[in-house]
Amino acid sequence: MSTSETGRCAARGRLVADGLGLGFSGAVHVPGSARYDALRRPWRREIDQRPLVVAEAATAQDVRAAVRTARDHELPFAVQSTGHGTVRPCDGGLLLATPRLNHIDIDPSRRVARVGAGALWGDVVAAAAKVGLAPLSGYCPEVGVAGYTLGGGSGWLSRKHGYAADSLLRAEVVTADGDVLTADASQNAELFWALRGGGGNFGVVTELSMRLYAVSRVYAGLKFFDGGNAGTLLRTYRDWAATEPDDLSTSVFLLTLPPEVPAPLGGKQVVCVGACSLAAPAVTEQWLAPLWAAGGRPLTGELGPMTYPELLRMFGPPEPSQAARERIDMFTELSDPVVAALTGDLVDASTAVNIRHWGGAMARPDAGAGPVGHRDVPFSVLLKSAATSSRIGDLMLANELAPHRTGGAVLNFLTDPRLTATAYTREDYRRLTALKRRHDPGNLLGHNHNIPPG
Secondary structure (H helix, E strand, O other): OOHHHHHHHHHHHHHHHHHHOOOOOOEEEOOOOOOHHHHHOOOEOOOOOOOOEEEEOOOHHHHHHHHHHHHHOOOOEEEEOOOOOOOOOOOOOEEEEOOOOOOEEEEOOOOEEEEEOOOEHHHHHHHHHOOOOEOOOOOOOOOEHHHHHHOOOOOOOHHHHOOHHHHEEEEEEEOOOOOEEEEEOOOOHHHHHHHOOOOOOOOEEEEEEEEOEOOOEEEEEEEEEEHHHHHHHHHHHHHHHHHOOOOEEEEEEEEEOOOOOOOOOOOOEEEEEEEEEOOOHHHHHHHHHHHHHHHOOOOEEEEEEEEHHHHHHOOOOOOOEOOEEEEEEEEOOOOHHHHHHHOOOOOOOOEEEEEEEOOHHHHOOOOOOOOOOOOOOOEEEEEEEEOOOOHHHHHHOOOOOOOOEOOOOOHHHOOOHHHHHHHOOHHHHHHHHHHHHHHOOOOOOOOOOOOOOO
C-alpha cells in the first residue's frame, strides 16, 4: 500500500474510530499506527487483509460498540481473536481483535472453567493443571479457546470425553443486533445449540464456561519409523482402530523431513505415530503393540509419562503459516486403494499427510448436542503441501479415491471457506441456516466459515 493510500485509509479509519464513541475502552488502530499491522495479520499469512480499523476490545461492551458501529456504517466486520484468526479478508472494514479478553477463572469444586474469548489453550491448561484438572483443549498451546470450541474442537482427550463443544456449558454472546445475551441449556437454547459447532456465525462470543476433567498426567509421545513401512502400518492401523479404547487417542503422520534435521531422521521419509493414553504405561503398550510391530524397529522417539501441559508443549507454538495448500477429507475406511495412494509418490519434502482415527465419545453425543458434523465417520486424511505443489489436488481428486471419500470435512481443519457446508450433516445445515436467518439476517457475521441466512 502506497503512502497516499495509507493516509486515505487512516483518515477513513479515524472516522470509524470516532463512531465507536468514548465508551469504547479498548485501543483503536488505523493504518500506519504501530499496532495495526501486528493485529490485522492472521496466522495464515496468505490472508493479507487491510481493514479500515482494528478495534482491540477490552470488555464485552467494547464488542457491543464494535458490532453496532459496523452495522450502522454498513462496514465489513470480522472477529480475530487468537489462534488462526480470520479465513476471509476484512478489507475496508472493522476488524475486532479480542486477545485482551483473556481472563481465566477455574472453579475446582464444580470442575468448570470460565474464560474470556481471547484466551489461549496453553494458559487455560496451565491454570487447570494447578488443581489436577484439564479442559478439552487443542493440540497446541497457542490455539485460541473460542474459535476452536465454537468450531467443534477435538484434541487428545476427545475420544474419552467428546468434542470441546460438547463440554460447553454457557456462553456470553453479542448478537448481530448488538444485544448481549446468555446462551445455555435453559436460556436461548436454540442459539446455544448453534454455538456448539456452528462457528462464529450467530454472535460474537465474549466468554465461555466449560467442563473440566480429572486429568493430571498422561502416557504419551511420538515414535518414528522408516517410511518404507508406511503401507503395512496403515493397513494394521485401519483394522486395529476398530478396537482402540476410549482412553487412547492416536494419529499417524507421513512426511519427509528436511536434511537439516539431526540424525537419524534428517532427509528421511518417515511414518510417525502419535499417541496419548489415560491408562497405565504397561496397559497402553499392550494396546499399541500391533502398531509397533507393523512399524518395525523405530528410528527414534518414545512414549512416556508426562503432565498434560507438557504434552501440549510438544506441539507448539507453530510458526505462522505461509501460503500452502491443505485439504481434509473423511473416510469410512482406509481401503487398500486409499492406503496405496497415500503411500505412493505423494510424500516429498513439500508435502505431509496426517491420518487420524476419531470415534470414541465423539461418536456418542448426549441428546441435544450441537451440530458438530459427521460423528459416525471414523477416519480423516489431512494433506498439506506447498502452494506450488499440485499433489494434493491430484491425489484427492483421483478417480480411484472418489468412491471412498464421504464428501464431509471437519470445520476447524478447513482452509477454504467455500466448503463450509461440507462440515455438517444436511439436517444440521438446514437448521443452522434457519437460525442464521433469525439471528443475523443481514449476514453481518459473514467473514468466517460462513453459514448464510436460509
